[in-house]
Amino acid sequence: MDDKVILLVEDNADDEALTLRALKKNNIKNDVVVAHDGVEALDYLLGAAGSAGRQPHSMPQLVLLDLKLPRVDGLEVLRRLRADPRTHLLPVVVLTSSKEERDLVNSYSLGANSYVRKPVDFGEFTEAIRQLGLYWLILNEAPPAKGT
Amino acid sequence: MSLRDWPIRQKLTAMLVLSSGLVLLLTSAALVGYQYWSFRQTMRSTLSVRGSILATNSTASLAFANDADARELLSALRADPHIVAAALYDRNGRLFATYPGDLPGGALPAAPGPDGYRFQRGNLIGFQPVAEAGGQRLGTLYLASDLAAVDATLRLSGVIAVAVLTVALLAAYLLSRVLQGAISQPVLMLAETARAVSDRRDYSVRAAKLGEDELGVLTDAFNHMLSRIEAQDRALRESKEGLEQRVAERTHELEERNEALRHNAAQLLAANTELDAFAYSVSHDLRAPLRSIDGFSQVLLEDYAAQLDEAGRDSLRRVRAATQRMGTLIDDLLKLARVTRVEMRTEFVDLSVMAREIAAELQRATPDRQVEFAIAQGLEARGDARLLRVALENLLGNSWKYTAKRTKPKIEFGSIEENGGRAFLVRDNGAGFDMRYADKLFGVFQRLHSVSEFEGTGVGLATVRRIITRHGGRIWAEGAVDQGATFYFTL
CATH class of the missing domain: 3.30.565.10 (Histidine kinase-like ATPase, C-terminal domain)
Structure with a gap:
């Protein structure tokens, strides 16, 4: 039972490496699972639609979700997670480049717990990751675990 | 139809015939009246002359009371058929002899009236004194004449007057028919022109001028008025046509502009949609490489600082400063785009x-x-x-x-x-x-x-x-x- 996993949904390899580095620099030791697009993320969380019988993994403690993703985009992933009782209460932080108004509105409308814009400055980015980890992994009480 | 509504030709004819008829009637009446009066005067003087002669001849009969002689004298009156009765009275006013002999009693006055001749009860009567040469009155002669002669004369005069009147009226009528044209013709032509103008709105017609009298002046004035109306009408029509044309031009212009505006609006909408997609894409995609450049420069500075000299580290710092600036530029541009959208x-x-x-x-x-x-x-x-x-x-x-x-x-x-x-x-x-x-x-x-x-x-x-x-x-x-x-x- 691994309830300390962070699911990072990120298609950009650079951003993935930098996010992992920022987590490491902030001494966040949780396991990080990376999904490279929306389909992978949904497979991990809800089980593949095509491979019936496969049990999904246990729920991660936090999902860091990019919005612009290949195949199924972040907002669609969020919509499906909120529609499923197993992931209905899962903490999802949108971590993306844009602060377009409609992205913000759509994310919160679909039930995002938080919306963080990735700063260009790596120092600021590291600081944002630090605060995210502090809040969601330590300070925040997670909803009761569901699943198997 | 009252007189007021008669056609002017009939009015003029009636006026001429009536006035000439009235004049003729008055003239004829005066003539007939005068004739009647003078005929009666002549009749009276004729009867008085005859009475005087008869009275002079009767003196002997009355003086000697010879009634047969007197009757003989009176019967001479038979020559005049108009004498209806005659009588001789003696000095005392008693009837002495009568004419005609079979005259019924009471047809004569019982006693002689006052001397003189007068018209009485449809007859002309007269009492003539019979006197001797010395002045001694012997009696009175009575004469009565009917007025058939006067009536006949009067009837003839009347017939002549009526005939003259008829002929004169006919002549007046024919003459007026000819003469009234001088007045009615220009008036009728004016009326005809006016009707043509009002019926057809044709201001180009003109009334023909027939003389230099007042009607000629009227015709001139009317034609002048028509000319001015025609000119004004033409000007009005022209300006109306010009106006219509300008309205049509403006409408066309407006339609073209509307079309252009619609076209522009569609283009603008397309451009805005494109800009929207562009801005969204910029917001997401342009910043990601900057983060990589900045992030990995930082990685180099942190992990490989020992392998870099000061110039290398300075270069990396410049790279990082440039990415910051690039990030700010992108953010500001997005703000500008948002302001538009x-x-x-x-x-x-x-x-x-x-x-x-x-x-x-x-x-x-x-x-x-x-x-x-x-x-x-x-x-x-x-x-x-x-x-x-x-x-x-x-x-x-x-x-x-x-x-x-x-x-x-x-x-x-x-x-x-x-x-x-x-x-x-x-x-x-x-x-x-x-x-x-x-x-x-x-x-x-x-x-x-x-x-x-x-x-x-x-x-x-x-x-x-x-x-x-x-x-x-x-x-x-x-x-x-x-x-x-x-x-x-x-x-």
């Missing part, structure tokens, strides 16, 4: 309150600066509150930035009268600008200062201008180098 929500906005809030924020962000703000009270405008805030933030932010090197920085927000309307202004005593480059102030990426002198991307004032333009307003600036700057805008 965002839907306007018009409401009343208290710009004074807004300016004070922005000033407080600026002060909070840089607490160590001492800037004097002079913000006028109660400046209100209609507009989109969020966009107006962005505009004011940029203008006040600029003033804040460009007064950084002043010892007594001052920033003012107020309004002035401008062409009957109101213009708002933001004034500072900062670095100012050269008026020669005033037109460059509001262009995208146009800067009048270097980045090392004053931070900035050159997008702020372009954003402000776009906001003011979207509100239908105008923005302009005044300033001088080191003398501060004033930005005016209307909404």
Whole structure:
């Protein structure tokens, strides 16, 4: 039972490496699972639609979700997670480049717990990751675990 | 039909016939009357002459009371069929002899009346004294004549008068038929012309002039009036046609412009949609590589600092500074694009309150600066509150930035009268600008200062201008180098 996993949904390899580095620099030791697009993320969380019988993994403690993703985009992933009782209460932080108004509105409308814009400055980015980890992994009480 | 409505020909004919008829009638009546009167006078004098002769002849018979002789004398009256009765009275007024012999009693006056001749009961009667040569009266002669002769004469005169009247009236009628034309003809022609004008609205017809009398003058005046009406009618029609043509031209022009506007609006919509997609894409995709450049430069600086000399580390720092600047530029450009795309929500906005809030924020962000703000009270405008805030933030932010090197920085927000309307202004005593480059102030990426002198991307004032333009307003600036700057805008 691994309830300390962070699911990072990120298609950009650079951003993935930098996010992992920022987590490491902030001494966040949780396991990080990376999904490279929306389909992978949904497979991990809800089980593949095509491979019936496969049990999904246990729920991660936090999902860091990019919005612009290949195949199924972040907002669609969020919509499906909120529609499923197993992931209905899962903490999802949108971590993306844009602060377009409609992205913000759509994310919160679909039930995002938080919306963080990735700063260009790596120092600021590291600081944002630090605060995210502090809040969601330590300070925040997670909803009761569901699943198997 | 009353006399008033008769055709003028009949009126004229009737007038001529009536007046000539009346004259003739009066003349005939006078003539007949005179004839009647003179005939009666003649008759009386004739009877009196006959009475005188008969009386002179009767003196012997009366003097000797010889009645047979007297009857013989009276019977001579048989020659005159009009004498209906005659008698002789003696000195004492007794009937002595009568004519005719079989005269019924009572047909004669019982006693002689006063001497003299007079008309009485349809007859002419007379009492003639019979006297001797010496003057001794012997008796009285009575004569009675009927008036058949007078009646016959009178009847003949009447018939002649009626015949003359008839012929004269006929002649007058025929003559008037000919003469009335002189008056009625021009009048009828005028009437005919007037009818043609009123029926057909044909102002080109003219009445023919038949003489130089008053009717001729009337015809001239009428024709002159028609000419003027015709000219005015033509002018009216021409101006109406011109007007119609101009209306048609304008309508056509308007339709073309409408079409062009529709076309432009469609193009604008397409452009906006494209811009929207572009901005969204920029927002997501353009920043990601910058993060990589900055992030991995930092990785190099942190993990490989030992392998780099100072020049290498400086280069990496420059790379990082450039990415920061690039990030700011992208953010500012996106703001500018958003200002264009965002839907306007018009409401009343208290710009004074807004300016004070922005000033407080600026002060909070840089607490160590001492800037004097002079913000006028109660400046209100209609507009989109969020966009107006962005505009004011940029203008006040600029003033804040460009007064950084002043010892007594001052920033003012107020309004002035401008062409009957109101213009708002933001004034500072900062670095100012050269008026020669005033037109460059509001262009995208146009800067009048270097980045090392004053931070900035050159997008702020372009954003402000776009906001003011979207509100239908105008923005302009005044300033001088080191003398501060004033930005005016209307909404």
